[in-house]
Amino acid sequence: MIIEHLSCGSLCPHGRRWLSGADAGHEPAELCCHCLLIHGPDGLILVDTGFGRADLRASSTRLGRSFTAIARPRLDESLCAIAQIEARGFRAADVRHILLTHLDLDHAGGLSDFPQATVHVHQAEHQAAMHPHLRERARYRACQWQHPVRWQVHAGEGESWMGLHGIKALPGSGDDILLIPLPGHTRGHCGIAVRSPAGWLLHAGDAYFHHGEMLDPPRYPAAIEVVESLLNVDRRQRRLNRDRLRALAQRRQADVRVFCAHDPQELKLLQAAGQV
Ligand SMILES: [Zn+2]
Structure with missing residues (x-):
């Protein structure tokens, strides 16, 4: 099983200094959308999808004007998962399964590029996205799943x-791919654990935003906590799950590699380590 680390989107909000640290300069930040492309025995598997082609072609209608103005996604279609997969000589239909940490617009945008894939998500997240509360309406974009999606909802x-706890997501993959419930950022937010030949990878989605949050003691810019609190649906649960992730990352450094969706430093290190 080969696992590749891709960035399927780029967010360039102003305030790199606030989000990355005082020595980071004044230019806009550049945050990645870290996804996994798994070459499995029965086809390709994607973990998160970043933005899709349609999102970048009609960003203000698909993603919303306020998100586009604040997060400033780079409108570069070569970053989309479908473009990167086609560049490797595969077709959209070769992607058999997609596992999503959650259904926020910067994670689920690529769904419409892979209409034949089975899409795995936690039941609480599916429920939140299909029936959002008032303050959740901006983060979920129904246009990203307007096509007939083959949902597989896990409870x-x-x-x-x-x-932690893990739900076996793919029948036939044994215990190798698990949904790890980590609610707080959204109602049904999950990590995705994948057993690689070099040990476990745990894609923690948006359970945290900055690699310094996994250090003991944690060291990260104060603005990160502000952004996370603005985006979370349950602050107490988010912080509790972040503490549990940090404990895991510290305790099992040798056999679990924890990383989040938007930290470019973590992506760079994992890409430099090569495919596994
Ligand atoms: Zn995100």
Whole structure:
């Protein structure tokens, strides 16, 4: 099984200094949309999708004017998962499964590029996205799943996994790909754990935003906490799950690699380590 680390989108909000640290300069930040492309025995599997082609072609209608103005996504279609997959000689239909950490617009945008894939998401997240509360309406964009999506909704907590819980997501993959419920950022937010030949990878989605949050003691810019609190649906749960992730990352450094969706430094390090 080969696992590639891709960035399927780029966010360039103003305030790099606030988001990355005082020595980072005054130019806009550049945040990635970290996705995994897994070459499995029965086809390709994507973990998160970043933005899709349609999002970048009609960004203000698909993503909304306020998100586009604040997050400033780079309108570069070569970043889309479908473009990167085609550049490797595959077709959209070769992607058999998509696992999503959550359904926020910067994670689910690529769904419409892979209409034949089975889409795995936690039940609480599916429920939130299909029936959003007032303050959730801007983050979920129904246009991203207007096509007939083959949803596979997973419920509950699953079984014990390294001090957390994991739901076996793909029948036939054994215990190798798990949804790890980590609610707080959104109602049904999950991490996705993938067993690679070099150990476990845990894509923590938006459970945290900056690599310094996984250090012991944590060291990260104060603005990160402000942004996370503005975006979370449950602050207490988000912080509790971040603490659990940090404990896991510290305790099992040798056999679990934890990373989040938007930290470019984590992506760079994992890409430099090569395919596994
Ligand atoms: Zn995100």
